[in-house]
Amino acid sequence: xxxxxxxxxxxEDFYLMRVEEENNARMGQFYxxxxxxxxxxxxxxxxxxxADKESVxxxxxxxxxxxxxxxxxxxxxxxxxxxxxxxxxPSLADKKRIALVGGGVGIAPLYLAAKTYKKENPDCxxxxxxxxxxxxxxxxxxxxxxxxxxxxxxxxxxxxxxxTAYDAIVTCGPTIMMKVLYxxxxxxxxxxxxxxxxENRMACGxxxxxxxxxxxxxxxxxxxKDGPVFLGSEVFGIE
Numbered sequence: 552x553x554x555x556x557x558x559x560x561x562x563e564d565f566y567l568m569r570v571e572e573e574n575n576a577r578m579g580q581f582y583x584x585x586x587x588x589x590x591x592x593x594x595x596x597x598x599x600x601x602a603d604k605e606s607v608x609x610x611x612x613x614x615x616x617x618x619x620x621x622x623x624x625x626x627x628x629x630x631x632x633x634x635x636x637x638x639x640x641p642s643l644a645d646k647k648r649i650a651l652v653g654g655g656v657g658i659a660p661l662y663l664a665a666k667t668y669k670k671e672n673p674d675c676x677x678x679x680x681x682x683x684x685x686x687x688x689x690x691x692x693x694x695x696x697x698x699x700x701x702x703x704x705x706x707x708x709x710x711x712x713x714x715t716a717y718d719a720i721v722t723c724g725p726t727i728m729m730k731v732l733y734x735x736x737x738x739x740x741x742x743x744x745x746x747x748x749x750e751n752r753m754a755c756g757x758x759x760x761x762x763x764x765x766x767x768x769x770x771x772x773x774x775x776k777d778g779p780v781f782l783g784s785e786v787f788g789i790e
Contacts, residue, residue, distance in 0.1 A: 555628045556606065558621075561688040564613040565656070566622050569606055572632055576602040578664040579748055579780050582634030584609070584617075586624055591617045596775070598659040598723070598748075599635060601666070607632070610659040610689070637779050640664050640746060644671040646718040650743075651697070652732060654682040654708055657724030660748060662689070664721060665696040678717075682708030682728065707731070714741035722783075723748035733783040745783035749774045 553572035560566055576582075576599045583594035595617040600610040613622050624630060640660070643649055649668055651661040658681050665677050678699040681690070687702055694700040701711050709728060714720060714736040720743050722729050729747045736745050749765060764771045765778075767785045772778065 552629050553607075553632045555624045555626055555630055557626060558624045560622070563683075563686040563688065565610065565688045566613065567600065567608060567610050567689070568621065568624065569608045570630060570632060571606050573605060574602055574607050574632075574635060575604075576607050576635040577639040578667045579639035579660050580635040580637045581660075581779065582607070582609070582632050582636065584621060585631040585633070586628070587617075587620050591615075591620075593617070594631070594633060595621065596636075597621075599663055600659045601663050602635075607635075610656065610662075612656040636775055638777070640667075640721055640748070640780055642671060643668055643675075643719050643721075646672075647675050648717045648719075649675060649677045650680065650712055650714075650717040650720045651677065652680045652682075652708060652712060652720065652722040652724070652728075654724030654728040655684065657722075657728075657748070657750065658689075658693070660723055661721070662693060662696065665693070669696065680708050680712050682706070682724065709735060713739075714743055714745075715739055717741075717743045719743050720745045721748075722746070723750070726750070729783070730787050733787040736783065737788075746780055747783045747786060749779045749781065749786065 553570040556569045558568040581598045585594040597609045601608040653661045677697045679697040680701045682703045709731045768789045
Protein backbone atom coordinates (compact mmCIF):
# COMPACT_ATOMS: atom_id res chain seq x y z
CA UNK A 552 0.00 0.00 0.00
CA UNK A 553 1.47 3.34 -1.07
CA UNK A 554 0.59 6.91 -0.23
CA UNK A 555 -0.17 9.47 -2.94
CA UNK A 556 2.04 12.56 -2.60
CA UNK A 557 0.77 14.31 -5.73
CA UNK A 558 -1.67 13.69 -8.60
CA UNK A 559 -1.40 16.53 -11.07
CA UNK A 560 -3.69 17.20 -14.05
CA UNK A 561 -1.65 18.01 -17.17
CA UNK A 562 -4.43 18.59 -19.72
CA GLU A 563 -5.90 16.39 -22.47
CA ASP A 564 -6.94 13.98 -19.67
CA PHE A 565 -3.30 13.26 -18.78
CA TYR A 566 -2.29 13.01 -15.12
CA LEU A 567 1.04 12.58 -13.37
CA MET A 568 0.83 10.79 -10.02
CA ARG A 569 3.65 10.29 -7.53
CA VAL A 570 3.35 7.62 -4.85
CA GLU A 571 5.50 7.16 -1.76
CA GLU A 572 6.53 3.52 -1.87
CA GLU A 573 9.82 1.68 -1.40
CA ASN A 574 10.63 0.04 -4.72
CA ASN A 575 13.23 -1.33 -7.11
CA ALA A 576 11.33 -0.42 -10.29
CA ARG A 577 13.30 -0.37 -13.52
CA MET A 578 12.73 1.44 -16.80
CA GLY A 579 10.02 -0.14 -18.93
CA GLN A 580 8.31 -1.98 -16.08
CA PHE A 581 4.73 -1.44 -14.91
CA TYR A 582 2.52 -1.74 -11.83
CA UNK A 583 -1.02 -2.95 -11.37
CA UNK A 584 -2.77 -0.02 -9.63
CA UNK A 585 -5.93 -0.23 -7.57
CA UNK A 586 -7.67 2.48 -5.50
CA UNK A 587 -11.11 0.87 -5.08
CA UNK A 588 -12.59 -2.20 -3.40
CA UNK A 589 -14.91 -4.09 -5.74
CA UNK A 590 -15.57 -2.21 -8.98
CA UNK A 591 -13.94 -2.19 -11.43
CA UNK A 592 -13.06 -5.84 -10.92
CA UNK A 593 -9.56 -5.53 -12.38
CA UNK A 594 -6.61 -3.39 -11.35
CA UNK A 595 -5.09 -1.13 -14.01
CA UNK A 596 -1.64 -1.71 -15.56
CA UNK A 597 0.28 1.59 -15.62
CA UNK A 598 3.86 2.12 -16.84
CA UNK A 599 6.52 3.52 -14.56
CA UNK A 600 7.27 7.11 -15.58
CA UNK A 601 9.96 7.73 -12.96
CA ALA A 602 11.22 6.03 -9.81
CA ASP A 603 13.74 6.22 -7.02
CA LYS A 604 14.10 3.98 -3.99
CA GLU A 605 11.39 5.81 -2.02
CA SER A 606 8.81 6.76 -4.64
CA VAL A 607 7.42 5.85 -8.03
CA UNK A 608 5.57 8.07 -10.53
CA UNK A 609 2.96 7.20 -13.15
CA UNK A 610 1.90 9.16 -16.22
CA UNK A 611 -1.58 7.99 -17.24
CA UNK A 612 -4.57 9.09 -19.27
CA UNK A 613 -8.22 8.88 -18.22
CA UNK A 614 -9.85 6.44 -20.64
CA UNK A 615 -12.28 4.46 -18.48
CA UNK A 616 -13.69 3.89 -15.02
CA UNK A 617 -10.45 2.71 -13.44
CA UNK A 618 -8.35 5.68 -14.53
CA UNK A 619 -11.26 7.98 -13.73
CA UNK A 620 -11.05 6.79 -10.13
CA UNK A 621 -7.26 7.17 -10.14
CA UNK A 622 -7.47 10.82 -11.20
CA UNK A 623 -9.67 11.57 -8.19
CA UNK A 624 -6.95 10.58 -5.71
CA UNK A 625 -5.59 13.36 -3.53
CA UNK A 626 -2.40 13.88 -1.56
CA UNK A 627 -2.42 11.53 1.41
CA UNK A 628 -4.79 8.95 -0.13
CA UNK A 629 -3.70 5.32 -0.14
CA UNK A 630 -3.35 3.20 -3.27
CA UNK A 631 -2.50 -0.45 -3.79
CA UNK A 632 0.61 -1.01 -5.91
CA UNK A 633 1.32 -4.50 -7.23
CA UNK A 634 4.69 -4.68 -8.94
CA UNK A 635 6.95 -3.78 -10.43
CA UNK A 636 6.18 -6.28 -13.20
CA UNK A 637 7.66 -7.07 -16.61
CA UNK A 638 11.11 -7.40 -18.10
CA UNK A 639 11.60 -3.69 -18.81
CA UNK A 640 13.88 -2.11 -21.40
CA PRO A 641 17.31 -3.67 -21.99
CA SER A 642 20.60 -2.16 -20.95
CA LEU A 643 22.18 -0.27 -23.86
CA ALA A 644 25.42 0.75 -22.17
CA ASP A 645 27.41 -0.30 -25.25
CA LYS A 646 25.37 1.87 -27.63
CA LYS A 647 26.47 5.38 -28.58
CA ARG A 648 23.31 6.67 -30.31
CA ILE A 649 19.88 5.80 -28.89
CA ALA A 650 16.43 6.91 -30.06
CA LEU A 651 13.33 6.77 -27.88
CA VAL A 652 10.03 7.04 -29.78
CA GLY A 653 6.68 7.45 -28.04
CA GLY A 654 3.10 8.20 -28.99
CA GLY A 655 0.25 9.30 -26.73
CA VAL A 656 0.37 7.80 -23.25
CA GLY A 657 3.09 5.50 -24.62
CA ILE A 658 5.55 8.30 -23.89
CA ALA A 659 5.32 7.39 -20.18
CA PRO A 660 8.15 4.84 -19.82
CA LEU A 661 10.57 6.81 -21.96
CA TYR A 662 11.36 9.40 -19.28
CA LEU A 663 13.01 6.93 -16.90
CA ALA A 664 14.57 5.17 -19.88
CA ALA A 665 16.32 8.36 -20.99
CA LYS A 666 17.59 9.03 -17.46
CA THR A 667 18.83 5.45 -17.11
CA TYR A 668 20.62 5.34 -20.45
CA LYS A 669 22.41 8.61 -19.75
CA LYS A 670 23.43 7.26 -16.34
CA GLU A 671 24.67 3.98 -17.86
CA ASN A 672 26.79 5.82 -20.39
CA PRO A 673 27.11 9.62 -19.95
CA ASP A 674 28.82 9.85 -23.33
CA CYS A 675 25.95 8.34 -25.31
CA UNK A 676 23.51 10.44 -27.30
CA UNK A 677 19.84 9.99 -26.42
CA UNK A 678 17.26 11.59 -28.69
CA UNK A 679 13.54 11.49 -27.87
CA UNK A 680 10.70 11.64 -30.41
CA UNK A 681 7.22 12.30 -28.99
CA UNK A 682 3.94 12.24 -30.89
CA UNK A 683 0.73 13.89 -29.67
CA UNK A 684 -2.71 14.13 -31.24
CA UNK A 685 -3.46 17.34 -29.34
CA UNK A 686 -1.93 19.27 -26.48
CA UNK A 687 1.63 18.32 -25.52
CA UNK A 688 2.54 17.32 -21.97
CA UNK A 689 5.83 17.24 -20.04
CA UNK A 690 7.95 18.38 -22.97
CA UNK A 691 10.20 20.47 -20.71
CA UNK A 692 10.78 17.46 -18.47
CA UNK A 693 11.67 15.22 -21.42
CA UNK A 694 13.89 17.87 -22.94
CA UNK A 695 15.89 18.02 -19.71
CA UNK A 696 16.86 14.34 -19.84
CA UNK A 697 17.92 13.96 -23.48
CA UNK A 698 20.25 15.46 -26.06
CA UNK A 699 17.52 16.34 -28.55
CA UNK A 700 13.73 16.38 -28.28
CA UNK A 701 11.51 16.20 -31.36
CA UNK A 702 7.79 16.80 -30.84
CA UNK A 703 5.14 16.06 -33.45
CA UNK A 704 1.57 17.28 -32.91
CA UNK A 705 -1.21 15.98 -35.13
CA UNK A 706 1.08 14.17 -37.53
CA UNK A 707 3.16 11.00 -37.60
CA UNK A 708 6.17 11.05 -35.31
CA UNK A 709 7.60 8.10 -37.25
CA UNK A 710 8.15 10.51 -40.16
CA UNK A 711 10.65 12.45 -38.06
CA UNK A 712 13.17 9.72 -37.36
CA UNK A 713 15.95 8.28 -39.52
CA UNK A 714 16.50 4.76 -38.12
CA THR A 715 19.91 4.51 -39.78
CA ALA A 716 21.22 7.28 -37.53
CA TYR A 717 21.00 5.14 -34.38
CA ASP A 718 22.57 2.10 -32.75
CA ALA A 719 19.36 1.18 -30.91
CA ILE A 720 15.73 2.31 -30.95
CA VAL A 721 13.18 1.93 -28.16
CA THR A 722 9.49 2.63 -28.70
CA CYS A 723 6.15 2.56 -26.89
CA GLY A 724 2.75 3.71 -28.08
CA PRO A 725 -0.13 2.67 -30.31
CA THR A 726 0.50 -0.65 -32.05
CA ILE A 727 0.05 0.91 -35.49
CA MET A 728 2.74 3.50 -34.72
CA MET A 729 5.20 0.82 -33.64
CA LYS A 730 4.38 -1.31 -36.70
CA VAL A 731 5.05 1.64 -38.98
CA LEU A 732 8.36 2.29 -37.25
CA TYR A 733 9.34 -1.37 -37.59
CA UNK A 734 8.46 -1.32 -41.29
CA UNK A 735 10.53 1.82 -41.74
CA UNK A 736 13.51 0.18 -40.04
CA UNK A 737 13.21 -2.84 -42.34
CA UNK A 738 12.76 -0.73 -45.47
CA UNK A 739 15.88 1.34 -44.84
CA UNK A 740 17.81 -1.73 -43.64
CA UNK A 741 18.65 -0.11 -40.32
CA UNK A 742 21.21 -2.03 -38.30
CA UNK A 743 19.80 -0.77 -34.99
CA UNK A 744 17.69 -3.26 -33.02
CA UNK A 745 14.15 -2.00 -32.37
CA UNK A 746 12.67 -2.72 -28.94
CA UNK A 747 8.90 -2.35 -28.64
CA UNK A 748 6.86 -2.10 -25.44
CA UNK A 749 3.47 -3.72 -26.01
CA GLU A 750 0.32 -2.29 -24.41
CA ASN A 751 -2.02 -5.30 -24.50
CA ARG A 752 -4.98 -5.45 -22.14
CA MET A 753 -4.05 -7.17 -18.89
CA ALA A 754 -5.95 -8.75 -15.99
CA CYS A 755 -3.54 -10.34 -13.51
CA GLY A 756 -0.16 -8.83 -14.39
CA UNK A 757 1.72 -12.02 -13.44
CA UNK A 758 1.16 -14.33 -16.40
CA UNK A 759 -1.59 -16.49 -14.90
CA UNK A 760 -4.69 -15.50 -16.86
CA UNK A 761 -3.42 -15.35 -20.48
CA UNK A 762 -5.53 -12.25 -21.26
CA UNK A 763 -2.52 -10.34 -22.56
CA UNK A 764 -1.12 -13.12 -24.78
CA UNK A 765 0.31 -11.99 -28.10
CA UNK A 766 1.51 -13.88 -31.16
CA UNK A 767 5.27 -13.79 -31.70
CA UNK A 768 7.92 -15.53 -33.77
CA UNK A 769 8.51 -17.76 -30.74
CA UNK A 770 4.86 -18.70 -30.27
CA UNK A 771 2.29 -17.04 -28.05
CA UNK A 772 3.92 -14.99 -25.28
CA UNK A 773 2.49 -13.26 -22.20
CA UNK A 774 2.99 -9.51 -22.46
CA UNK A 775 2.85 -9.02 -18.68
CA LYS A 776 5.47 -11.66 -17.84
CA ASP A 777 7.51 -12.32 -21.01
CA GLY A 778 7.29 -8.63 -21.95
CA PRO A 779 6.10 -6.00 -22.17
CA VAL A 780 9.31 -5.36 -24.11
CA PHE A 781 10.09 -7.48 -27.17
CA LEU A 782 12.25 -7.10 -30.24
CA GLY A 783 10.19 -5.54 -33.02
CA SER A 784 11.09 -8.43 -35.32
CA GLU A 785 9.65 -10.89 -32.79
CA VAL A 786 6.15 -9.39 -32.80
CA PHE A 787 5.91 -7.59 -36.15
CA GLY A 788 8.25 -9.63 -38.35
CA ILE A 789 5.92 -12.62 -38.55
CA GLU A 790 3.13 -11.00 -40.58
